[in-house]
Amino acid sequence: MSRSVFEAMSILVVDDSAYMRHLLMTLLQALGVREVHLAIDGDEALELLQTSEPDLIITDAAMMPMDGFSFAHRLRSIRGRALSMIPIIMVSGHTDIVSVERARDIGITEFLSKPISARSLYERLIQVIDRPRQFVEAPTYRGPDRRRRDRPFEGQDRRNTVALI
Amino acid sequence: MQERRSPSRLAGKDATETPAEVRFVRVPSIAERKLGADYVAPMRLDPRVLEQMQTTIRDLETKYAESLQSQVAMLQILVEPACKGDAEARSRLYALAHDMRGLAGTFGHAIVGQFADSLCRYVENSRAEDWNDDTVVTFHVDAIRDALENPRTDPTVTMETLNALERLISAARRQRNAG
Numbered sequence: 096m097s098r099s100v101f102e103a104m105s106i107l108v109v110d111d112s113a114y115m116r117h118l119l120m121t122l123l124q125a126l127g128v129r130e131v132h133l134a135i136d137g138d139e140a141l142e143l144l145q146t147s148e149p150d151l152i153i154t155d156a157a158m159m160p161m162d163g164f165s166f167a168h169r170l171r172s173i174r175g176r177a178l179s180m181i182p183i184i185m186v187s188g189h190t191d192i193v194s195v196e197r198a199r200d201i202g203i204t205e206f207l208s209k210p211i212s213a214r215s216l217y218e219r220l221i222q223v224i225d226r227p228r229q230f231v232e233a234p235t236y237r238g239p240d241r242r243r244r245d246r247p248f249e250g251q252d253r254r255n256t257v258a259l260i
Numbered sequence: 261m262q263e264r265r266s267p268s269r270l271a272g273k274d275a276t277e278t279p280a281e282v283r284f285v286r287v288p289s290i291a292e293r294k295l296g297a298d299y300v301a302p303m304r305l306d307p308r309v310l311e312q313m314q315t316t317i318r319d320l321e322t323k324y325a326e327s328l329q330s331q332v333a334m335l336q337i338l339v340e341p342a343c344k345g346d347a348e349a350r351s352r353l354y355a356l357a358h359d360m361r362g363l364a365g366t367f368g369h370a371i372v373g374q375f376a377d378s379l380c381r382y383v384e385n386s387r388a389e390d391w392n393d394d395t396v397v398t399f400h401v402d403a404i405r406d407a408l409e410n411p412r413t414d415p416t417v418t419m420e421t422l423n424a425l426e427r428l429i430s431a432a433r434r435q436r437n438a439g
Contacts, residue, residue: 100303103294112359114327118320118366125316126309150290157358180287188361188377210365210373213313217305223290225303230285240284 100224101127105147108133109140109154109166110186119153119186122216137166144170148178151223153207156187156194163187164201171202171237179237180230182223186211202238204228317366324367331356332372332408335401343394350391354383360404371407371418375400378425389436396432400425 106128108119120131132149134140136158152170156163163185173179182204187194190208198206205219228239292299335356341349360369360376379400391397403421407413 098295098298099309100291100294100299104290112362114324114359114363118317118363121316121320122313125313150294155362180285182290186362188358188380209362210370212366213310213317214305217310217313221303221305225289225291225301227287227289230287232281232283232285234281 099127101220102129104128104151104224105130105132105149107131107140107143107147107149107152109135109137109152109158109163111135111155111158115155115186118211119216122213126217126220137161137163137169140166141169144178149181151182151184151220153184153186156185156189156198164197167198167203168201182227182239184219184223199241200236202236204239321367324363325369328360328364328367328369328372328408331360332401332405335404339394339398339401343391343397345391350383353397354380357383357400357404369408369411371411371413372404374418374422375403375407375425378422378429379404382429387436390432393432393435396425396428399428 101123106123108116108123108131110116110119116133116135120133123131130149132143132147134143137154138161140152140154141161154163154166158166161169167183167185170181170183171179183202184205184207185198185203186207186209187198188209195206204223207215207219228243231238231240291301291303335353338349338353338356342353357376357379361373361380364370364373364376379397382396382400403425407418
């Protein structure tokens with residue numbers, strides 16, 4: 096029987112709702128993930144990241160005191176460490192375009208709207224695990240390439256100069 | 261079709277030149293990294309695993325339903341103190357509604373989630389003085405309770421209730437703005 100990638104993964108779940116943390120952890124365990132870390136907000140998550148480096152982070156958007164946006168921004172701002180490039184899935188009840196664009200512009204990898212379903216979570220995970228977008232490092236942005244569709248555009252294609260890590 | 265892009269903030273002062281600081285890094289997929297030679301592309305959704313996840317949600321449903329009942333009861337208790345200026349009650353009321361917004365739909369209480377979402381959006385955009393009139397909050401909490409007690413309500417009725425709540429919110433805002 097072939098190995099499942101989920102069995103080899105370590106995932107950090109950040110959510111201030113105990114029930115949501117429990118739900119996500121249980122769903123990840125059903126997928127086969129053996130190592131699930133839990134944090135109740137951005138502060139606790141950053142503290143946890145000092146001692147462990149998960150393969151992926153699932154974070155809520157609205158938390159107190161440090162919300163998911165600030166947490167992701169802080170994480171992406173860490174220079175010179177692979178930690179800052181960890182894929183982040185943001186789970187949020189705020190599905191308006193402003194929130195989605197805000198998430199995209201601070202380097203969120205995928206956005207998952209609440210209420211979540213088994214399928215939506217599974218699909219996002221596959222997207223992140225198997226189809227990573229190249230990572231952009233610029234003075235005003237660090238995160239996955241925000242252009243998902245390959246459409247012609249005016250101007251120089253700067254994406255030709257790709258470094259491989 | 262050609263995409264017209266305004267100069268990106270990322271591009272620095274001159275959008276036609278690649279700022280030296282911009283770097284594109286290709287990241288290996290987690291699947292490839294973790295599985296090595298066992299990796300088979302592309303990774304696909306496994307119906308058996310999905311079923312397992314859905315079973316997990318079903319297993320949690322009963323427990324969540326119990327918890328939701330007590331949360332709704334707590335919401336009803338909190339309305340009065342929240343509308344009389346108790347900041348702690350307001351904060352707890354919002355936290356409960358926020359939890360319902362995020363979770364109720366997952367466990368088959370989509371309508372509860374929709375009413376909770378409407379209540380959250382109202383609270384998120386409210387000012388302190390909006391709480392003086394408890395009509396909007398009370399109606400939302402009543403709608404949440406009714407949705408929980410009557411899960412098979414006609415969707416038309418649900419939609420009409422949501423619209424009515426929207427109208428109520430608009431009227432409250434107009435009244436506030438009128439001074």
